[in-house]
Amino acid sequence: MDTEEQEQPAEITLTTCPGTTPCTPLSKNQLKKQRKLAEMVEMRKLRRQKEREKRKEKKAQAKALGLPSSVGPSRKELKRRQVTVSSQNAEDSVNVAIDLNYDDLMQERDIAKCVKQCLRIYTINRRSEQPLHLHFTGIKRDGHIHESFKKNDGWENWNVQYHFDRTHTEIFQKQKVTYLTCESDTVLEKPQPGHTYVIGGLVDHNHFKGLCHQRATTDGLSTARLPLSEHVDMKTRSVLSTFHVFELLTRVAAGQDWTEAILETIPQRKGAKAKDSKETKTLKEQPESSEEQEQQGDNVKDQAMPES
Ligand SMILES: C[S@@+](CC[C@H](N)C(=O)[O-])C[C@H]1O[C@@H](n2cnc3c(N)ncnc32)[C@H](O)[C@@H]1O
Numbered sequence: 168m169d170t171e172e173q174e175q176p177a178e179i180t181l182t183t184c185p186g187t188t189p190c191t192p193l194s195k196n197q198l199k200k201q202r203k204l205a206e207m208v209e210m211r212k213l214r215r216q217k218e219r220e221k222r223k224e225k226k227a228q229a230k231a232l233g234l235p236s237s238v239g240p241s242r243k244e245l246k247r248r249q250v251t252v253s254s255q256n257a258e259d260s261v262n263v264a265i266d267l268n269y270d271d272l273m274q275e276r277d278i279a280k281c282v283k284q285c286l287r288i289y290t291i292n293r294r295s296e297q298p299l300h301l302h303f304t305g306i307k308r309d310g311h312i313h314e315s316f317k318k319n320d321g322w323e324n325w326n327v328q329y330h331f332d333r334t335h336t337e338i339f340q341k342q343k344v345t346y347l348t349c350e351s352d353t354v355l356e357k358p359q360p361g362h363t364y365v366i367g368g369l370v371d372h373n374h375f376k377g378l379c380h381q382r383a384t385t386d387g388l389s390t391a392r393l394p395l396s397e398h399v400d401m402k403t404r405s406v407l408s409t410f411h412v413f414e415l416l417t418r419v420a421a422g423q424d425w426t427e428a429i430l431e432t433i434p435q436r437k438g439a440k441a442k443d444s445k446e447t448k449t450l451k452e453q454p455e456s457s458e459e460q461e462q463q464g465d466n467v468k469d470q471a472m473p474e475s
Contacts, residue, residue, distance in 0.1 A: 268305025346383030
C-alpha cells in the first residue's frame, strides 16, 4: 500500500461520523401522513386562488353591467359593527359562549369540523347587523382544538374572546348563565342583554346524548331549549348543530321573530312548517344534506378565511 493511500482520510458521512446515530427512517404510515398533509396544503392554496379569481371575475362582470361590485355590507361597515360590539359592555349585549371543553371526546376529524363551525359562527356574527358578544371558552391550551385553530391563518385576530383553560363557570356569574340544551324543560324566550347563553361546541354524532345537559345541571346552571316545537312542526329530531343554534340566537336577538328565524336558518331537509300555516313555508333554499351531516355541521361551507 503506498503512503498516499494510507493518508487519505476516510469519507465522513452521517452514518460514519462519530457521535452521530443514524436517523430512523419514517414508517410507511408517517410518510403517507406527510404526503397527505402536503397535498392538503397545496389543495387549499389552489382553492383560495380559485376563490380569489372568481371574486375578481364577478367584480369585473358587475362593473361591466354598471352594478355595485358587492351586495353585502362593506368592510368599513363590518369594522364599524365590530367596534360597536367591542365597546359595549357585557350588561348591554347578549353574550354567547361556545363551550369548547369537549376536546378529549372528539375524534380528529370531528375536532376539525367543530373548529370549522366556530369559523362559521364568527362569520355569522361578523355579518350580523347586531353582532353578539362572542366567547370561545374552555379551550385546552395546546390541546386538539387549539391546534386545529392554529391551522386557520389569522385566527388570533378574529373579534372573539378566547378563554384558555377557563370554562364558562369560571368566567361568568352563574345566575346570569343559561346552557342551551335540547333536553331542557324550560323554553327559551327572547335572549336577554346582560345574560350569557352557552352552546355546546361538540360534534359527537350523538354518541354523548344528553351530555351537555348533564354537565350543565351538575354545574348548577339553568338550562333552556330553543322554542322549535312551539313555532314549527318538524319531520326530524330537534338537535341542531352548534352554528345553527348560534345563527338562531343572532337573528332573534336582532329582532326577528322565532318562526321566521327558524325557517330561514334550519335546513329544508328538516321539513319545518310554520305552526299556523298549512303549506311548508321554507324561506331559505338550501342544499339537501343528511340529518347526520346537518347536525355535525358537515354542510358548513368551506370558506375563505374572513379578514379580521
Ligand atoms: C350537536 S349539539 C350537541 C349534542 C350533544 N349530544 C349534547 O349532549 O347536547 C350542539 C349544541 O347545540 C345546542 N343545541 C342543539 N339543539 C338544541 C335545541 N333544540 N335547544 C337548545 N340547544 C340546542 C346545545 O348547546 C348542544 O350542546
